[in-house]
Amino acid sequence: MNNQNGYQPISVEVDMTQASSPSQRLSPTQISAFRKCGLRYWFSYLLGWREPPTPALAAGTIVHDTLEALFGLPATDRDFANAWTIMGTIGKELLLKPEYEHLGRGANRDDVRKRADAALTGYFNLEKPNEIEISHADLETDVDATLSGVFFHGRLDRRTRKPIDRVTDYKTGKKPSGAPLDDYVQQVMFYAAAINNGNDPGVEEVELLFLPDKQAVRRPVYPAAISRVTDVLMQTRSDIDNANQSSKWLAQPSRLCNYCPFKPVCPTQQKTAPIPGSSASQNMLSQTGLQRKSAPVANENGGAEFLPMELND
Numbered sequence: 001m002n003n004q005n006g007y008q009p010i011s012v013e014v015d016m017t018q019a020s021s022p023s024q025r026l027s028p029t030q031i032s033a034f035r036k037c038g039l040r041y042w043f044s045y046l047l048g049w050r051e052p053p054t055p056a057l058a059a060g061t062i063v064h065d066t067l068e069a070l071f072g073l074p075a076t077d078r079d080f081a082n083a084w085t086i087m088g089t090i091g092k093e094l095l096l097k098p099e100y101e102h103l104g105r106g107a108n109r110d111d112v113r114k115r116a117d118a119a120l121t122g123y124f125n126l127e128k129p130n131e132i133e134i135s136h137a138d139l140e141t142d143v144d145a146t147l148s149g150v151f152f153h154g155r156l157d158r159r160t161r162k163p164i165d166r167v168t169d170y171k172t173g174k175k176p177s178g179a180p181l182d183d184y185v186q187q188v189m190f191y192a193a194a195i196n197n198g199n200d201p202g203v204e205e206v207e208l209l210f211l212p213d214k215q216a217v218r219r220p221v222y223p224a225a226i227s228r229v230t231d232v233l234m235q236t237r238s239d240i241d242n243a244n245q246s247s248k249w250l251a252q253p254s255r256l257c258n259y260c261p262f263k264p265v266c267p268t269q270q271k272t273a274p275i276p277g278s279s280a281s282q283n284m285l286s287q288t289g290l291q292r293k294s295a296p297v298a299n300e301n302g303g304a305e306f307l308p309m310e311l312n313d
């Protein structure tokens with residue numbers, strides 16, 4: 001059966017020798033990555049391959065950190081001038097880190113700056129942070145839950161309790177439509193499912209703020225929506241475990257292959273590609289400039305470290 005992009009999914013046998021076990025906890029980004037392409041997920045999360053951060057990723061990190069710091073200020077100080085100053089400091093520090101160093105010069109630096117400026121300016125067109133009541137404990141918080149026996153872990157951007165109880169996810173890329181937008185909504189709905197799972201049935205609405213486009217997307221939280229994402233979580237857990245046991249991962253060729261760092265070694269794209277995970281395949285990936293996380297087995301953090309590849313943009 002074709003996938004939603006009209007391409008035929010292909011089961012690909014891999015060499016598991018150098019791969020770690022799948023994380024016991026699933027995060028929204030991991031689930032989304034796996035469902036987009038199981039083989040890409042395997043390269044990224046279980047083999048631990050990563051590529052240098054892109055301007056989009058750097059800008060996203062800078063803006064998320066800036067908004068977190070802004071909401072740490074008293075409400076009266078949450079203005080654009082202060083946000084701009086904070087962003088300058090955070091941006092400078094980030095681009096000095098060794099893994100971001102290549103983005104700190106020339107066209108790359110301009111690109112990072114342009115994206116971050118557009119997102120921050122867009123944010124102030126969307127809402128007035130000085131009018132938002134927020135507790136420190138509701139900023140960039142870890143959310144852990146066990147849903148129908150499956151461990152969930154994520155880190156949410158923000159939760160506000162007035163005028164209604166709402167979780168918000170900032171997006172620093174463009175607002176998509178159709179299935180990609182549904183995927184974003186699903187990702188933030190996981191947080192509502194996890195939070196409402198215990199003694200805290202509070203979250204009533206989820207929100208995505210597409211900052212450069214100055215657009216908010218809101219969806220109500222209701223039992224059928226919670227039940228849908230819980231089913232997705234359970235199905236994903238089962239699909240990942242089955243793939244891991246069988247050493248066969250489902251590749252989902254699509255137009256996204258053109259942006260996939262594993263295209264040079266992907267058997268769906270190269271007829272003569274060596275078996276993924278074999279020494280030959282690993283050597284080819286090294287030669288493309290990708291780097292491998294030394295201990296992917298330690299991946300219990302919800303996946304943030306493994307997503308420099310804009311799977312989520």
Ligand code: SF4
Binds near residue numbers: 252257269
């Ligand atoms: S090239 Fe396409 S099919 Fe192959 S791993 Fe990447 S996204 Fe999946």
